[in-house]
Amino acid sequence: MEKIKVKFSNGSEILYDKGITFSEILDRSFSDLKDKAIAAKINGELVDLDEKLLYECLLEFITPDSPEGEKIFWHSTSHIMAGAVKDLFPEVKLGIGPAIEEGFYYDFDRDTPFSLEDLEKIEKRMNEIVKNDFPFQRRKLPKSEALMLFKKENETYKIEIISELEEDTVTLYEHDRFIDLCRGPHLLSTGMIKSFKLIKVAGAYWRGSEKNRMLQRIYGISYPTEQKLKLYLEKIEKAKERDHRKLGKELELYSFYEEAGAGLVFWHPKGAVIRKTIEDFWIKEHQMAGYELVYTPHIAKLELWKKSGHTDFYAEYMYQSIRAEDEEYQLKPMNCPFHMLIYQSKIRSYRDLPFKLAELGTVYRYERSGVLHGLMRVRSITQDDAHIFCSPEQLEDEVIKLLDFTLHLLKSFGFSDYQIYLATRPEKFIGETKDWDKATDTLKIALKKHQLEYNMDEAGGAFYGPKIDLHIKDALGRPWQCTTIQFDFNLPERFDLTYVGEDGKPHRPFIIHRALLGALERFFGVLIEHYAGAFPLWLSPVQVVVMPITSEIKNYARKVADLLLKKGLRVKLDDRSEKINYRIREAEIQKIPYMFIVGKREEKENKVSVRKHRKGDLGTFELDEIVSQLTKEIEDKTTGL
RNA sequence: GCCGAUGUAGCUCAGUGGUAGAGCAAGUGAUUUGUAAUCACUAGGUCAGAGGUUCGAAUCCUCUCAUCGGCUCCA
Structure with missing residues (x-):
């Protein structure tokens, strides 16, 4: 009988008769796995256990645990x-x-x-x-x-x-x-x-x-x-406990109204604080990265959307146009054409490039009723949008910087777990094949430079350019696209954008169209689920709640709260005549990061007793000491102490 | 948009043809509290909306709106 050598992943090698089944190998050599194994893997290929061993191979047994x-x-x-x-x-x-x-x-x-x-x-x-x-x-x-x-x-x-x-x-x-x-x-x-x-x-x-x-x-x-x-x-x-729709209601962050319309987000005060904090951070970071902030209108003449091509290729997502004084206006589904107009407002030189326009622009898209999903898919969408106009020579450097910037932003919000997709030229496309190849290569180079693992989404690009997409999963494991970095070969042509090169002649700029958080609504949704509603201090709508143990301490508690307020912290005073346990419980449920509890002892020593959300009592602190700790925690954007 | 399910008080839910309920939250009062729920009382609903069947509809039927789970697309 011919013998066949089988290698195993632990390095061992065993000889078996040719034609023996993998089940029999299990019986003979791996009795411990016998009841667990459900398939064999030979040289990386999965096969049934009753298949026969016919050639030398690397063998592995598969259990339902993998x-x-x-x-x-x-x-x-x-x-x-x-x-x-x-x-x-x-x-x-x-x-x-x-x-x-x-x-x-x-x-x-x-x-x-x-x-x-x-x-x-x-x-x-x-x-x-x-x-x-x-x-x-x-x-x-x-x-x-x-x-x-x-x-x-x-x-x-x-x-x-x-x-x-x-x-x-x-x-x-x-x-x-x-x-x-x-x-x-x-x-x-x-x-x-x-x-x-x-x-x-x-x-x-x-x-x-x-x-x-x-x-x-x-x-x-x-x-x-x-x-x-x-x-x-x-x-x-x-x-389901960390579902943003449940937490959004419990923590009073945002809502939708049947009488207002599906998919239209109302940011309540607590959600608005978080949004404003995100926006301020985003604007500061973008300005440091060389972007210039712009604001553009919510509607524009339909003619503009014809010029940009949206009426052709994006019509299904656009609301009906609005008629006024014999002119058709269109609610914007994207910010792009507006940024094109700003670029075009004067002659641009190669010295002006890269030219980066950024806008937190709210766009409106008619998403089909069946696909709406909490904050993850809505009809009023605030994109953290920007267009980078650059020369071909600047392209690679810009994409690398951009990816770096993206990872930095996401990290600031605690995200490091995402799937990256590189989407390439679809069947229907505009522009030159060589430009597509160059752009796609540039994206690949940038991904490689950052040693990022990514999946290919062959032919998954937009018709106007290849792109990198980054998906973050929600609490139930459903992926949502947040970051998108796209080339646009369409708009420079349609708007006939140029810059004057060193040679004094007009050249066509490249455009990178990108949204790094994606949209504030969706990003807020994944953020809520990521932190299960317990936001880090810098994002928390209420950062500290001050509670006097009895009404005798009210004045001291108010003094403490005022001082924190002056230091720029978001503070609430809870001096209701409820038991301290009751008020602590409420603050815990509201996921407020810090509780400052003050009684006679604290008043006498001019201190506060600090309780941290989920962790409990941290002991007493001098006011200055704890304030500087919290200030540092806010600056560091950590979850602190 | 399509398929299915659901919609009762601010929230979570009970109520399946015969006078709308509970807990929590809210309001009032009492309580003065030391690290996750003090007690009592009060108020709160066009039962998503519209139409229909019936002596009678939260309950049965039709349509609309919204939500949830999918399909598809995408920030």
């Missing part, structure tokens, strides 16, 4: 769910059923959507399938046979997928009476899924396109133990 293992586990569960659905509702047609970041889904074509009662029935049937411990059987078929098989079942979506596959043979997986097109790998049998839950139903267009039929999607999650499922569900519940 991200790869979870995916396999969830994918198998989605097959079980689809099997259950077909058993209960034989008329449905199958769409696709992949594992996703957390769990799995399966799309079904059915005239009536699934109800919550249907889900219960499906879960029940799934339980039976799990109990029966059916094996997952892999079958390789020539494409033509697979097509015939699905034609017989009238599975039109499967037929569509198979027809588009390039391979000659396809893999099918079968358990019980259910058979599905699938690359695999899968669990050995259905019995391994000890615990699962169907979470929600939703409509989803076939292949994500609104032109196609809407299918019924069922989402679910599964784990190898009950305990893990429970932990997952608890995690979700806990994450």
